[in-house]
Each structure stands twice: as C-alpha cells, then as structure tokens.
Amino acid sequence: MFTRVLVANRGEIALRIIRALRELEVETVVVYSEADEEALYRRFADETICIGPAPSGKSYLDIPRIIAAAEVANVDAIHPGYGFLSENADFADICRSCKIGFIGPSPETIAMVGHKARAKELARSAEVPVVPGSEGLIDDEGEARRIAAEIGYPVIIKASAGGGGRGMRVAHSELVLVREMQAARNEAQAAFGDGSVYIEKFIERPRHVEVQIIADMHGNVVHLGERDCSTQRRHQKLIEEAPCPVMNEELRQKMGEAAVRLAKAADYVNAGTVEFLLDIHGNFYFMEMNSRIQVEHPVTEMVTGVDLVKEQIRVAAGEKLSFSQDDIVIRGHSIECRINAEDPAHNFRPSPGRVGLYVPPGGPGVRVDSHLFSGYTIPPHYDSMVGKLIVHRATREEAIETMQRALSEMIIEGIKTTIPLYHRILRHADFQAGEIDTGFIDQFLAS
Amino acid sequence: MFTRVLVANRGEIALRIIRALRELEVETVVVYSEADEEALYRRFADETICIGPAPSGKSYLDIPRIIAAAEVANVDAIHPGYGFLSENADFADICRSCKIGFIGPSPETIAMVGHKARAKELARSAEVPVVPGSEGLIDDEGEARRIAAEIGYPVIIKASAGGGGRGMRVAHSELVLVREMQAARNEAQAAFGDGSVYIEKFIERPRHVEVQIIADMHGNVVHLGERDCSTQRRHQKLIEEAPCPVMNEELRQKMGEAAVRLAKAADYVNAGTVEFLLDIHGNFYFMEMNSRIQVEHPVTEMVTGVDLVKEQIRVAAGEKLSFSQDDIVIRGHSIECRINAEDPAHNFRPSPGRVGLYVPPGGPGVRVDSHLFSGYTIPPHYDSMVGKLIVHRATREEAIETMQRALSEMIIEGIKTTIPLYHRILRHADFQAGEIDTGFIDQFLAS
Amino acid sequence: MNLEELKKLVRLMNSNDLVEVEIESADSKVRLKKAGANAPTYAMSPMMAPQAMPMPVPQAAPPAAAPGAPAAKAGDPVEGDSVTFNSPMVGTFYAAASPTADPVVTAGDKVQRKPVLCIIEALKVMNELTADLHGEILEVLVGNGEAVEYGQPLFTIKPKK
C-alpha cells in the first residue's frame, strides 16, 4: 500500500479523497491555491502545500507546480480527483516518468478513451453498441447526405473535439443537413480550434445511463451497476440516481457486460465510467468513457456498499479487487442532488461569497459530501458546485421523501444555491414517476 | 395515518422525530421551554409552542402544560421521545382519556414492564431466562442468607426502584452480605424514597446486549437483532454497536425469540427494547424492558435498513408492520458514539455554553443525529448529550476506521466534549478485538 | 441623550446591521447592544427576530429566554415605562367572561390593584388572570379566542407611579 499520497484537487472531492486516505491510514498531502487558503479540509491532511495563486492555470492545472510539490513532499502517488488534470494523459505520463504513482488508468488508456472517434472505434471492436452513424469524420457533403439517408433522419452532427453541447446540431431533414453541418463546423472551430465533425442517428427522448466499472492490475474487471443522470441542464448533470428507474436485471447485465468488454479492450485499470444513451425501447448506445472517479460516484457507493475511492487507491497500489462480480448486489435506491452556488432565479449565475450559517442535513438515510462550513468564503475562481446531498433508502419513493426532507433542512445562508430548484423538480409528477429523459430539465425550465 | 402530531421532547430526539414526521408528510407541532427558544429544529416544525420556563418540571415534565399544548394545537397524537414522560404510565393514560394518541405502548404495559419485580415475574412466566435470585423483595436477613447460599456468591443486592447504579451492592461472601444489604437499603431509601431490595446472582464480566422489538396492534411482533452496549461508564452507555461482536445466528435467534415472547406476554405494542446480560458462556439473562424508542436506535436502523421512528408512528396509527421477521437481515456493522458536552479530563463535569464553529463529519458511512449548529448555546438545564455520531460499514474493522476518521474531523469549538475519550477507546486493543464487558470503561478510566 | 435620540440610534443599528454601539462623552455614556450580539447574527432564525428587536437594555439572550422572567406578574419592560403582561400558561385567550359579555378590559381602561384582565382556557378550565399592579391598559395584544403560548405578551400596561 502507499505510505504517502498527494491530493491534486480542491473542494469536496479533495475532502472525499482525504477521508478515504485517512481510513486507509495513508499519510495525506494536499495542495492548494492562495484562494483556498481558508479550506477547512487542510486541517485533516498531514501536510498542505500552497502551489500558486488563485487562477487554476497557475495552480491546480499547472503540472510543473504539482510535480514539484509531489517531490518536496516526497509522496509515492497522486490522486487527481475529477476535472483539472484527472484526464490529462500528459500529466499521467509525467507522473510515470517521475516514478510517482498516478491513481487512474495508464496515459495510453486515458488518451485512447479520451478521443471520441478512437473511443467509438474501440467500442465497435469490443461489440459495444454505438449510435449508427459515420465511421469517423466527415468533410464531404455528399457523404453526409448518403449516411444521413442510410441511418435515417433525424441525425445529429457532433464536433470531434466537442463537449458541453457546443458544436452539436440536429438535422430533421436533408433540406437543412448541409446548413446545420456548416454551423456545427464553425462552432467547433471557434470553440475548440478543430472543425472536424461526424454524424450520428439522433436518439429522441434518451436517458443518460452510465455504468460504473473498476479494474485491477491483475485482469479483474467488475461492473457496479448503473447510474441514471438524465436530469441535466445544458448537458450539466444536476441529479443522479441509482438504480435507473426503468432498469431491469437483464438489461443491467447486458449493459454491465458491454462496459466490462470495453474496459478490457482499453486495458483499463482503476475506476471508470462508460456512458450510454438508453432509448425508450431499451436499446443502449455507447457515448463515451470517463477515465476518472466521477462527481456522482456516491450513489453507486450507497446501493452497492463499496467505497469506490478507497478501492481505486488500493488497486492503484497493485492490490487485487476486494470483491468479485458475484459480490455486487444493488440494494435500495440512492439519489444525489448537486448543491451549486448558483442562482436558479437568474439564469444560474454563479453566487460565490461568504457563507453565514451553514447547517447540513442529517439523520437516517442522509449523506453529505461538502467542504462548506459556517463562515467559509466560496472563492469565485472555481466550479460552482459546493457540495452533494445524497440519500439512500429502501425504495425510490422513500428516497424522494427523504431528499425533500433533507433539502428543506439544509441551511446555506449568505449565497444563492440550487436547492429551491430541486424542491420544484422533486415535486414534479414526471420526476416522481421516473419518466425523465435528458431533455426534461430544459423543457421544465422553459415552461 | 395521523394528520398532526405533537413532539413532547427536545434536542436531538425532537429533531429525529420531526424528520420522521416530515418524511411521512404528517404536520408537526413541537413544544419547547424558554431555554430552547434558540433551537434550530423549531424551524422545521409546522408549529412551535412555548410551554414554560427552563426547568423541565415546569415544561417537558409538566403533563398539564403538554396536554394543554396538544389541545390548542389540535393534534391527534403525541410522540414522547425518550426520557421525560416517555415511560410515564399516567401520562399515557391521560392522553388516552383526552382521546390523544400516544406513540408507545398502553399505560398498562408501561406500568408493568416499568416495575422491576413485576417485569421479572412476567419474564419467568414467558420462559425468558432471568438472573437466579430472590423471587420478589427481601427484608428478612435470614432469607437473604438462605437465597445467597442457594444461588452462590458473589450476589448483587439491587433496589426495587433503582436505576443508574444507585442502590446496587455486590456481596462476595456471607460475611459482608448483611452490611451490603443494609447499605443498599439506605441508598435506595435516600435516592428513591423506597428502601425495598432484592438479591440476584452477580454475573461477572457480563456484556450488555439488548434486543430491539417492534409490535403492531394486529398481533405481529418482530425482533430486529441486538445491540451491544457494554461500553458504559457508571451504567451510562457511551458506545453502542450492532451486531454484537460475539453474536452468532443461533444465539441471535434464541435471544430474539425470548424478547418476542416477553413482548407478547406484556401485550406490547410499538417499539421496545429487552435488555439482557450475556455472560462469557453465552448464557443470557433478562434485565429489564424499556418501553420507548432508545437513544441508540440508529445502529439497528443502519444494519437492518428499517426506519424505526417512522415505523413506530405507523403502528401507533394502527397500520400493520411493513415487514415480517423473514425480511429482517443484518448487513454490515454499525457503531454509535454519544457526543456529550462533558469534560472527560475533569471527571466528566458538564460543559454547557456557547458553541463557536460546529462542523459535523460527513462522507461515506457516516450519519450524524444532532441539533447542534454554529453559534448555538447549549442550555445547562438538560441532558449533556448533544449529538450522536453513527457509522455503518461492511465490517466492524472498517466501521472502527471510519469512526476514527469521523471523530477526527468533527469540530465543536467553545465547549468540552467526550470526543477525545472516544479516540482513546477506539485505539484500545480490547475494544478493537471486541473483548469488552460492562466493566471495561470504568477499569479503563481507572487505569 | 433622550428616548428620541436613542430610537434614531437603534434605527441606525438596524439599517446597518450593527450589534453594538458605545458612545461616551465627558458628561454621558451610552452603550447599546443587540440581543445575541456575541452570537453570529445567523444564530437568530426568522421566528426569533421579534424578541431580538431593539432592546435599550443590554442582554445576551432574547428577553423571553431570560431565566425566570416574571410572566404571570408584571412582565418585561418595553420602551418608556410601560410593561407587558405575559401569559402564564398555554391555552385559549378570552377577553370576556362569556361570548355575549363585554371584554373585561379594553385599551384605555384604568385598572385598580389586582384587576382581572382576561380568561385563559386550558384543559377545559377557565382561568381568570389578574395583574399584580394598577395602571392604564395601553393595548390588548391578542384577539378573542386566539391560542396563546407560555410567556406570550397579552397586554401592554402603563403602571401608575
């Protein structure tokens, strides 16, 4: 096992990783920027190192500063958390060349699954269903027309380098195909400096259903069931739950095995997530694979009883998985609401600043992952997510009741948060019935 | 189901009951004394009523004031929590005569199980093993000598009206028997105004193991496994866990069935606890039955997945138990530490006063039941317990690691608490090995 | 400094979130402190605000929370020299002896020593409340038939000097 690990992240995930390391009795070093000087979780680390000023480009995203910190602190591994450098193949490669363990997959795997087109090819080769569409990139309009006609309208044009919905256009007929393709190209060029696009069948009213997997260095890969993340605003997840309300054991098996096949094809080691679109007929299509621990990992921890962060640290240290596929049983229902310092009443504008009284909810079935405390000042430089409220109950219905109760007793004075939005969503008949797709929130907010 | 319930208690258990009622969508009325004006949980109730000044004799223990509040608030039931009026048969009787539901057993049952001698007779009649000793009270010294010789030394002399260790004396030989009996009599007379005593076999190095039961009005009684509460200081529980570290399935069945027999013999309805002494040979002896929800109920909730407070409200409203004996499966291991505002470094003297920063622990496997918040002033008039820290993990070993982690990140500035004591106990080899009896802490503190 | 100036000062405190003001000059000294001044303001939940409003007398906790506040008898001092008469029990407030009868007292009444002021019904018992003072009823604070809690102000009374 590692003796000393550096946490190269901030906020709630830094705290989450520190908690796991403390329980594993591994010494903990956490880096921080000047803007995070006040962070309370620094008290829980064995050592803390300021690596730079507030802007992440000069702190949490600055590879040399983090490597330098790892060297002066003399750690034998780095946990990157999510975001920042967590899916940066170069960073993983530099760690390796510096003989510092990286708690995540190999640089080669990160690079492969991180590239949309290559990841899709990999999925095909592993017989993981993908959305029918162009095999690779498209620049010729005739080819675009041919493929669109072949897979049938509506189709969606996506930027190869895309993300967060930018460079995505839907064409409902051949009439508009070329124009939308042009538009997608321009958006992509502007946003990512890369105008290359591809075409796919557009899945209507799909659910975002992702499968959690974890693999050790000894060839063992296990899937831990699915998460339904269909409640998203502009492709940003707001509420995640496990299990998926429309899942059945047979489909879970099929999706889980597909995810494991893909992981094996990618020589995947450590925790990862395979994202699928699930259509109303029960067909699922590979979207992408995330080679990191995810924000929403707690709902999987609650229904499986597995501590994913501890387990990913163990496997990174070379240990075998502490469980086999047969040990994984889904129990009860878990829901997570992301608490963002945003004002839902004003188009979700960020609302950083000083928190007055902070009272997290508690009691049965409630878990809170947050670095907030009374008197804390939320710095304006980083992500607006300041915590996660997770519930775990015997049934989805009871989980919703507990979440409503917990939201109503959560007090965060001094800033605006997304809590009022969640009250409205959880009361909504479609949400309570579990009849949601990835368009639910945007329609809900438009109405 | 009830439409409106009054919570006749304060502190963490008032909050716990409010949480259950909110999840059941039952309107909540909470009473409070002037000393609890600041209590944050008042925000979570639909109505709050001040019933009197700080002293509990003029507020939480004053039956007319509470009934008056129930009448002006027009509730259809009262939840008494634990302590205060929760085991007061007269109060339950008055509720009945006022046509107000009492969330607990009938006055008759409360009176019967509340009387040590009668409860013991009941246990005998239900073939629940009791500690060998005098059948009923003893005043004649000769009789005392005869019984002591019969059951064998050491014997313990207990006050019939006793509790909290007062009026308890151990006699290791006939030489000291009479003197100890006299001493017990005097203590009991002074403490309870009732000098009657009885004699029992003194069990050496016993564990305190109690069985949780719950019964509905339709004759269904279910046991929910045991709790080990051997970690107590002067008969005050500090740490409770489920399951008992030395329990096996066969013994659990035997103890559970014994508890159910007793409950049926007492016409028991609602949640209750049967306390046993478990000796080193696996023999168990009935001690007493508590006719209320207990402080340590959460550890049972964690390992069974049953919300005991919600369930006891449902059965009080006449519903059938939502589960049968076969549905109860013990999963993982749960530990609770009672967070008391006491100074372990100065003989546990109470340490009320203003709390500065309060940061409860969070993350995986951690549950906090507490009414504390940053800036709260703990009133000096009531119990020193200000919260409960509960963990639930796959194994006892992991639960101990998580508890140590959680204790180390729990911040309660401004007052002294028992947290430092728990750090020491959890590090202790005997505790980690689960080799503890009811004498463990007192020896531990003496050393 | 007279009452008017004090009130201005208190308004200044309220509008600027001040919890403590101390003014000392050669011949006078004034010190104003809000309820719970040492408690972070956020320790006061909305419903406690009323009691936490400007009190010219310094005190750490909201007045109602002061141990053994004389409730049944003459109550807490408020501005000027009047006092509040607080309910000694939880129950239902009746201004009159019967639905048809006139209120026992109304604003403006001068009351003699130990006057009956109202009836509180609790546990089906009608309790006549008498005040241990005499003076003028300035205001009746509760409506007929309303539920009242312990310590709730029922009347403001200007005691006769």
Add this chain to the structure above:
Amino acid sequence: MNLEELKKLVRLMNSNDLVEVEIESADSKVRLKKAGANAPTYAMSPMMAPQAMPMPVPQAAPPAAAPGAPAAKAGDPVEGDSVTFNSPMVGTFYAAASPTADPVVTAGDKVQRKPVLCIIEALKVMNELTADLHGEILEVLVGNGEAVEYGQPLFTIKPKK
C-alpha cells in the same frame, strides 16, 4: 459625536469591510461593532494564523487570500517600512550556489538593484531568484535546504528610499 458623524462612520465601515471601530479622544469615546464581527475568526484554522497575524488593518479574510498578492516581486508590507520577499514557486531553498560556497546574501547585507538572493530547486532545476528592488536584508526566514511553498516569505528587506 452627533448622529450625522455616526452615519458617516458607519458608511466608512460598510465601504471598507470594517467590523469594529473604536475612537477615543480626550473627552469622548465611540465604539461600533458589526454583526458577526467575531464570526470570521473561526474561518481561520491554527495553521492560517501566522499569515493572518501581522496586519495593522483589520479585514475579514486572511490577507494572503487576497487575490493577486505580489509574490515574486516585492512582497507584502509588514511592520514599519520593510517588505517580505516571497517564494514564487514550490521547491527547495538554497542560500548558496553550491554546498561549499558561502550564502549569496546574509542579514545586514546591502543589496543593489536586481540582486540574486537565493536558489530554489524545483523539478531538478536550479532557479536563481532576483529581487526587483534594492535595500538592506533584515532577515533570512528559511534555512538552507528547507522545502518552501508558493508565496512563503523568504527574506525581510528594508528598501532604500
């Protein structure tokens, strides 16, 4: 002091994030305190205390947390007119160019414009640090070979007027 002056004072507090003001003169004394004045203190955990200490001006957040504190160049003002020179990077501090060589500077040295003050080793690279000022080295705050973090004070320097 009259109400108008008080109001001005309060505006000054609001606009400058002051939480407490006390003015005392021969014949008068004024003290104003804001809600939650004591609150931020708990935001400072023990390890932050050092940075939070030597500030003559009261402010809510620890000074080091102020965005864009000039680190590599002349650093934060401390008592009197001297400044601290802070580390621009994480690394290992060396006072001398080689284990055998003398320290580049020691307390009492007068340094000219753009002097080399020390070497910080990071990622196996030796970085010479130069100061953008001249004056007198008052104190060397770090021992040879010690690890330093970003923004950590290395020297106190009294700049030449």
